[in-house]
Amino acid sequence: MLRTWPLMALFCMPLAQAAEVTELPDDFYAAQPTVQLFKAYAEFKMANYEIAQQMWLSIDGSARAEARFNLGILYDDGLGVEADLHRALAYYREAALAGSRSASYRLGLLYLRDPRMATDIDEARYWLSRAALDGDADAAKLLQGMTDNSTTGDGMQKAEALLLDGESRQAVELLTQLAQQGDPAAINRLAWIYESGVHVEKDLNRAAELFLQAAELGDASSQYALGVMLMTGAGMSKDGDKAKRWLKQAAGQGHVSAKRALREMQ
Template identity: 30%
Template sequence: MRISDAIIVGTLLVLGCQPAAWAQDAVAGRAAPIPPRPIPGVALPEPETDDSAVPQPLAGGLTTAPAAPAPRAALPLAPFTNAREALRAWMRDKTAGDQVGAVRALEYAASQGHLTAQFKLGRMYAGGEGVPTNDLKAFEYFSKIADENADAIPGTADGRIVGSAFVALGGYFIDGIKGTYVKPNADRAFDMFHYAASYFGDPEGQYNLARLYMNGQGTPRDQRQAARWMKLAAEKGHVPARAVFGDMLVRGSDGVPRQVSQGLMWLSLARDAADPQRDAWILERYDAAFAAASAGDRSAALALVERQQQYTSGRIPPR
């Protein structure tokens, strides 16, 4: 699940995140999923201050007396008085092209516990957006979000951000971060993806969880569970999930009955939304499946695609 910059800018001035009960599972009458255990090692930046004004400890545990200020001298100030002011500065500096000032303001807001600022910084460091790429810093921002906001309400802006943070952590646990304490750990990756998928209903989490079931990473290989989670993501419009789920139906496997026309429908929907450069594999899977299908399956698939498009546009009610 991607969080667009438009959503981030729109929510940056909303401070904090509302604590919540396990709303989704309480409504469904099920036991709430247990959040994954906290992730150790988080060390995030604190607001910048003038260290010269802070008494320094001596060997005996005493502190030096601060230097006497000049008459009527102002006390040293933190860069900003609150997170809201820092976020306004971030938007102003970003617009003006002052990347250093923008990052400094965003880090201050993040240090004050602002959820969206923490997520934006994590994404910036993960992708090298205006800052040098630093996967460990990104991991630590996403970890802080996950550890402190696991009970965010699903379906809210906060819930979508926290779900995306869990997904990002799952990706880091799959491969690890070379030269750091973050080692490859398929079990932890499964925990992250499963929580994002089951509690937050995150389609990217559902897609990645399905892939773990398909490959037997962090969990026993289970094609039925893989198909279940892939279908949930596909129904939410996740393009790669539509392609993989369609391919699973076309081929069939243990626990997944072969349904060629249904599979072609999902592959067609994926092909229509795919980027020809980035998603060439989707086009290849569609072409291969369509070429091997019978005329009857092709015709049935086209009818299913049309019905799905009408349903998506609201022109017909769901079955």
């Protein structure tokens, strides 16, 4: 059952926003929040982290929660900014409380396994419960494992645990094995790793290949990511028609960001 008692973490607010880097184009400010989120995501995929950061800081309305989650990723992984776990946690919490399922799941993982933090099972269970109640299957599996006092979990859980423990080589090896077995979730995770360059040397072309592989296996997240890459030319040649086809496939599976992107592109 989801805990309802107050946590000190619920009241931790993000630190002051970073100073502006450069003036954003007028069409960004004029766009709907969901389109702004798409534009920022595209800049992130092209490794324009400072521009993506400024865009996410400027986003309000319905897309604010996911924008805050993405700001947390920047500070968590040190992408375009100095790594700052305290600030990352603040953004994750703000995003989770504003309705970001991804942020709730990330907080649950951090409190459960991240070596940079003291393990806090109560906090981990709280945030994972929020994510699970919002439909996150991975969070539900982790909660079940905690209930069963399990320490093993499936392959993807092991890989995520290795990444959180700083065992990047072993995690990538395990994900590669799972990917070779045709696991679309593992292929997607590898694609994100190669795109970010956090655990391996950054390789957008390899990321694009993996996103395509997972997209063809039906992974909605990869279909959306591939659509963005085709739209922006990050990791592959621009192709607006192919981009829309992949976005439509992702949207057909209920991918919210893909639906919004298509709606605003019309």
